[in-house]
Every structure is written in C-alpha cells, then in structure tokens.
Amino acid sequence: MRPVQTRFGRRVTVRRGGQAGFTLLELVVVLAIFAIFSLMAYGGLNSVLGTRHQVEQSQERLAALQKAYLRLRNDVQQVRFRPARDGFGVAQPALRATDTGELEFTRGGWSNPLYQPRAGMERVAYRFDDGKLMRLSWRVLDQAQDSKPVETVLLDGIEQGSWRYLDESRQWRSRWPMEAPDQIDAEVWPPLAVELTLVTKDLGELRFLFPVATEYPNVAPGGGDEVCSGPGGCGPQPSPQPSPGAPPPDDIIP
Template identity: 30%
Template sequence: MLKINRQNCRTKTVRGRQGGFTLLEVLVAIAVFSMLSVSAYQVMNGVQRSDQISREHNDRLQEIQRAMVMMDNDFRQIIARKNRSQGEDPSDKLLLSSEYLLDSASMGIIFTRTGWQNPQQMFPRGENVRVGYRIVDDTLERVWFRYPDTVVGTDALVRPVLSEVTKLSFRFYSKKKWQETWNQGGALPEGIMVKMTLEDYGDIERVYMLPASALETNKKQGDS
C-alpha cells in the first residue's frame, strides 16, 4: 500500500511559497525602483545643468575680460593728433564723443591711438590708427580705420567686441572736474570714464587717465 507523508508535503508547500514574491511585493519593488530612478535622473540632470551654467558663466566672463583688455589697449594709448577725414582739411577735434556718433544706438566715441606695432610694415595699416566704439543691436563694436587720415570712400573696419550691452556712456576729466561732454578743439581730457550697462552684470565702469606723452603733445600744440 502507498503511504503519503503529509508532513513532508506541507513542508515543501510552505518552502515553495517562501521562495517567491507576491504581486504586492513586486509592485512595491517596482515603485521603489522607479522612485530611485527618478531621483537619480534629477540629480544627474541637476549636475549637468549646473555644469552647463558654470561653463556659460565662465565663457561670459572671458568675453568681458577680452573686451576690457582691448579697450584698455586703445584708451591708454590715445595721442593728440589732428586727422583728415574723407579727404577734408585736418580737424582740431582730437577726440569726438556724442550721442549716436558712428551710428551708435547709444553714445559713441572716436580718437587716435598709437603703439599698434607693425614691424617692417608687414600689415596694411599704420602704427597710429583711428579707433572708435559704438553700440549696435545691443553689441559693443570696435570701429577702426587702418590709417588716421582717410580719403573719400574709405570704409571703417568693424569688429564685435561684447554682446548684451544696452548702453554706453562717457565722462571726461579736465581741470579737476568731470564733465558729460567734450567739445574742446585742439585738446584732450586728462581722463576718460567709460561706463557700459550689461544685461546680465549691470553697470561696468572703467577710468583711464591719459598718458603723460599725450598731455605733453597737447600742451606743445597749444603753445605753438
């Protein structure tokens, strides 16, 4: 006669149930895994976004620094030199600055600078060049001529310098005080304050005191 060990069957049945998962346990596990996946994605996305913002911030700072270096090189080497524009007679305006000058959307400025080395005349320009700054489409542009004296039909060369600039203004230091405009013929101010308004960083100011050589040239021209 066949004998069945009921105790062994119950033990095997219990062990079989203990080795699997119920539907509820599976759903809970899926929910937990989904939450962990979402959290991990949010963390990774946050890290990537922070890294992108950091790179954009660094790129913007480098753009501003390059613009300031370029302006430093120009404003610190201003010279007192009369210029012929479009073949006209020499003008005694050594520096021009006014609203909408050079077709600027804000103030514009133009002057002559020296010190742009051109060894053995390798490049089609002089060491003294006519340089200006203006705002076009919220971009600071550098406008320059290869030579300080231009003939009829000479076009300026334009280089975008800094983006997101909404305003450009200047003040001029002379006789121990600052003034908003500069209209004196045959003379340069002792100092120039440049103020730019940026969309992201607000106002940036820079003060340039003119080199002694430029002021000495001024004085000699005034005495002659």
Template identity: 40%
Template sequence: MACNRLLVSSRQQQGFTLVELLVVVLIMAIMGAAAYDMLGTSMRLESRTAEHSHALERLTKAVYWLQQDSEQYIDRPIRDVLGESEPSLLLNSGELSLTHLGWSNPLQERRATLQRVHYQVSNGELQRLSWRVLDRAQDSAPIRQVLLDSVQGLEFAILANGAWHGQWPLAASSLPGGESSAAAQALRVRLTIAPFGTIERIFELPSTGKEGAL
C-alpha cells in the first residue's frame, strides 16, 4: 500500500512529459504566428487607410482650387512674355489658363486682386501655375504648385452654345453667323487618378459676356 502511494506521488512530481511540452510549445507557436499575422494585417490596413485618406484630402483640395478659380473667372485678357495678347480664358492641348478675381492679399501688398493661373499635367502631376502680375515680362517666373500626383489623365471642356468644346476660344467658323467669340457658360473637368479612377466636376462660369479686348 505504501509502495502504491509512493508510485502515485512520484508520477505527480514528474510534471509534464516531453510530448506534452512539445504540444504546448507547438500551440504557443501557432498562436504567436496567428497574432503576428493579425498584427501585420492590421498595420497594413491602417497604412492603406492613411494613404487613401491623404490622397482623398489632396484630391479635395485640388477640386477646391479648380472650383475657386473657375467660379471667380473674369474677362480680363493678358499679355504674355512676348507682348502678345492672350484671351482671359484659354483652353489648348488639354491645358487651361484663365484670369480670376479674389486673389487674397493678407499682407496688404501693392498689387492687383486679379490673378492669372494655368493648369497642366506634367510627369503625372497636376500643376497649378500662377503669376504675380497679369501682363508678364521676360523675367516673370510662375509659382508652381503641385496639387496631385499619380494623375493618369486630365480633360477640360468649355460649355458654349449648348455644346462642349475642347478648345477655347472657338474659331469663327464653328460659331453661328461667323461670330468671332462666344460666352463660356461652364467648365467641365475630367480627372483620372489612382486610386479613385475617373471623376468629373462641372463648374459654372460667371456671365462675363464675350472675350474683351486688351
């Protein structure tokens, strides 16, 4: 009887067997790997969410600039660096130039509140160029602002006479009665950008009448 009690006590003191220890280690390893994988997935998801949020914020700001510039458009032609007259609204080869009101002046500098801006895509970047003067000289350098990257396509169109036009001003031959100009009514922007695909926005242009002479 005493021998049996001694045998049971000896088995209890032995603890886990090698097989049991291996099973425990294996289970802990599986749980650790699963936890690590879940952590990695969570971090990747968080990173993608942050990137998407940042891209959306930049897209929103770019649309804001386009909207502000177009909705404050004014019929004020300019002179380029060669002294040639340039229309107040110019759309050519997929690039847009216009004169707009509302150029903020927080430092109260001695300058006009009108500004000339130009939109273009270069190396996948949507760029907004602006100048400190309307009628430019040879040394008038633009201020270049990168609004977006990963731009895959940009298309502008002007609404006039009930149709959309990819060039502006219109040629006299394309207007009823051979008129030399027409009133622009709206600006359409189609922008293709990763990861959002193609978006379209239409902005109403102020009723400024026909292109004025400089």
C-alpha cells in the first residue's frame, strides 16, 4: 500500500493491485447454497438411477418369463405318441404326470444339425424344485439305469405351481393317466391340452394353456407313414381332395 495525494489535498491509502477478498459470512452463505443444490441434484439422480434399476429388473424378468413360455409351448406342441422305458425297463406312456407336479413326455422335432446317429425324438420332463421350474432332458428315449438327465433352470421365483390335463370328455384332471401307478397302460393317449398355473413372488398368479397335437405321425410296420388321429386308431394318411371347381391334375386324362 502507498499514500496518494488527492486534488483537494487529502491523502488516502490505495491498496496495491486493486484486489478485494470475500468475508467469512459470504463464504458460509455460498457453501450453504451449494450444499442445498447438491442435495437436490443427488436426490434427483438417485431417483432416476433407482427407476432405471427397477425397469431393467422388470425387463429381465419379463424376458425370462417369455423364454420359459416359448420353451414350454414348443415342447408340449411337439408331443409324440411314443411310449418310452424308464431306467428300470418299465414301459411308460407317451405323456405321464404325477400328483407331485412332475410332467414327463416324448417330444419330436429335436433338431440334429450335425447329423449325429440319434433319434429325432426326445424324452423331457418338468418339475418344481425349491422355487424353480426345472427342465430335464435325456439323450435317449429308452433309458438305462445309468442314464443321467440334463437339468436346466427354466424359471425361478415360484411360490407354487400346478398342472392340469384336459381329457376327451373336456374334464380337467390333476394327473395323467388317471389309473393307479401299478395299472397304467403304456399305450394311453396324451391329453387334449395341458394347463400350467404358477404363483410368483413379483407377478402374482400366471396361467398358461398349451394345446396338445391331435395327430401323431408314426411309422407303419411296412415303412409307410401313418396318421393317428386320437383314440380312434391309426390309418394311412388320406390323399388330399381337390377343391370344388379346381382343374384336374395333369396325370388324369378326362
């Protein structure tokens, strides 16, 4: 600082550099305002992040549910009338279900892109285990005592699950077949439809209805294809009939 002579003869002291600082009160006020805005910004950001996390969880849950539904639908709609033997050599129906919530059946359409020496049909089963819906599959139809299934968790978070089966009289049954376990006929036909009811922790009660195929392609003893249309029996596949007004085929001369 240095003294300066003014025009009126008065001497004043001038601060070098012309710099002035903030008082302690001003700093406290600024810090308080900054803290308030920071809390408001953090609360909004935390709310956005929480909402995003919930949306991602819901999307993952919905995707898992859709995958489970598609797997179930593809399996049940591919049911084939082909009894199989269990690990003890006992013949089991093409579709067998117990009161304990276990469903086992033979399905077709097992893709074989590598042309491995195996059948195009697969024995699969579904059961509930510790709040999870499990899918089991065997590499062979007629099992041996050392045959081990491949287990896959299809859906979790299940509090309760049950199956129902629609018979020919349009009555729902809790198991299939209805006979006692020691009186089951391996040649019994599958039901008309399968219903699955799930009670989940987050989505509540869910109900799925899967129609079962009404025609089961088999191989005839002579090597030709047959179509088995329900309990009425099997017979050769009928030839397609031309529609009314359609021109005759080329190999038919009028």
